[in-house]
Amino acid sequence: MNKTVAFVSLAAGLALTALVLGLPHLAPPHPATPVEPPRPASASNGSLTMTSRLSHPYITPGSTDLFVTVDITGVEVPGAKRTPVNLAVVIDRSGSMSGYKLQQAKQAARHLVGLLGPEDRLAIVHYGSDVKSLPGLPATPANRERMLQYIEGIWDDGGTNIGAGLHAGHSHVAASRGDYSVNRIILLSDGQATEGITDDASLTEIVKSIRAEGVTVSSIGVGTDFNEDLMQGFAEYGAGAYGFLEDAGQLASLFQKDLQQASTSVARGVALTFQLPEGVMLGEVLGYRSSQEGRTVRVPLPDFSSGQVERVVARVTVVGSRAGSAVDVTGLKLAYTDLLKSAGVESAASLSAMVTERREEVLARQDKDATVYATRAMSAKNLKLAAQALREGRKEEAKGYVMQNEVLFNEAGAVASPAAVAADLEEQRAVLQEYEQASDDESVGAAVKRTKSKAMKSFGKLGSTY
Known part of the structure; x- marks a missing residue:
């Protein structure tokens, strides 16, 4: 690592450490102010429960950066x-899928057919330069046999026309969309779009339009050649899930997992809203798309299945005034269509911080869980930077970002406990080792994709990242 990169990495690491630990703006010790400590807020009016907390329930007078963490959990449905x-499964059968990959994709599709019942509907689409498909059919015993025969006849051929595959999958799902509460496309690809629509923005617009009509899109990338940013974007804009598989032999388990998630759905059209009081400024929502209008920040979330958990971490700047007073940090609203109630539902909560002049009180009251969650989200930013640097051949810079994360987690462990971050530290060390061993295009590509998948989970996309 050259001196410039080392200096920038160290400076950034120290800045992140100070932010996570809440070290700025702490006054000298002062007699304790007897106040009731703010507590995590929980709200549920339907199939989703929202639990929110602050990294620093106590702050000092003046401007302070802190984190809001919000966990959203789908209700457990007995059984x-x-x-x-x-459902439409859309399979890449371009030339690069030839041999083992296509064999495994066909086996996964056969396994999926075997999991369906007469009340389910399945369309099978496969694309190369052109698109061929078996229109959606109820999965009766006779139709399942027809589906299996169709899968057997899929062959590898041509380029990669992802856009045409998505359009075909959508048309088949849309034909019966009104008869089902759950409509979903599972897209599989091992490469870049080379034919038809090939630019990322236009392909993403296709997914946005599909989602706007109530159809969810999940994406699965196989191997080391596909565009992971595009496929992750498909899942994000499509409100579905994203999976990366280096080995196509795991496809059957991922198809099964996505079917399970789709068929136990409890909420769709989920959006989390932050209402910022005057004087509170949003720094960023880490790892999620968000839009701000006035003092309202909206974060769209994926569809939720039974027991699914997603976490949102946001950084805000709050101004504390008089010691002993409370400062409103944010109002929260979770809105969605509850599939168990067949109705729209909203849940609301609010978070506030107490102002104190005592340094030791700020540190003693720091929320241990929220500190760890915030550290993971900040580490995910570094992982994305590391992946990009590795892809561009700047291995030492990439390793520097990962080493910053080790500093962050050690500092968070001092607040929470070493055990609370032990797995996180082990994961960072594993990334460093993988970077050391990445010596050719294939191993670099695999390391980049694995790192970006880790980043998604660290941001809080726990149930929507396979």
């Missing part, structure tokens, strides 16, 4: 009873 699904 996770399946809801009938209207």
Whole structure:
């Protein structure tokens, strides 16, 4: 690592450490102010529960950066009873899928057919330069046999026309969308779009339009050649899940997992809203798309299945005034369509911080869980930077970002406990080792994709990242 990179990495690491630990703006010790400590807020009016907390329930007078963490959890449905699904599986059968990959994709599709019942509907689409498909059919015994025969006839051929595959999958799902509460496309690809629509923005617009009509899109990338940023974007804009598989032999388990998630759905059209009081400024929502209008920040979230958990971490700047007073930090609203109630639902909560002049009180009251969650989200930013640097051949810079994360987690461990971050530290060390061993295009590509998947989970996309 050259001196410039080392200096920048160290400076950034120290800045992140100070932010996570809340070290700025702390006054000298002062007699304790007897106040009731703010507590995590929980709210649930339907199939989703929202639990929110502050990294620093106590702050000092003046401007302070802190983190808001919000966990959203889908209700556990006894037995996770399946809801009938209207599904299209869209399989890349371009030349690069030839041999083992296509064999495994066909095996996964056969396995998926075997999991369906007469109340489910399945369309099978495969694309190369052109697109061929078996229109959606109820998965009756006779139709399942027809589907299996169709899968057997899929062959590898041509380029990669992802856009045409998505359009075909959507048309088949849309034909029966009104008869189902769960409509979903599972897209599989091992490469870059080379034919038809090839630019990322236009392909993403296709997914946005599909989602606008109530159809969810999940994306699965296989191997080391596909565009992971594009496929992750498909899942994000499509409100579905993203998976990366280096080995196509795991496809059957991922198809099954996505079917389980789709068929135990409890909420769709989920959006989390932050209402910022005057004087509170949003720094960023880490790892999620967000839009701000006035003092309202909206964060769209994926569809939720039974037991699914997603976490949102946001950094805000708050101004504390008089010691002993409370400062409103944010109002929260979770809005969604509750599939168990067949109705729209909203839940609300609010978070506030107490102002104190005592340094030791700020540190003693720091929320241990929220500190760890915030550290993971900040580490995910570094992982994305590391992946990009590695892809561009700047291995030492990439390793520097990962080493910053080790500093962050050690500092968070001093607040929470070493055990609370032990797995995180081990993960960072594993990334460093992988970077050391990445010596050719394939191993670098795999390391980049694994790092970006780790980043998604660290941001809080726990249930929507396979």
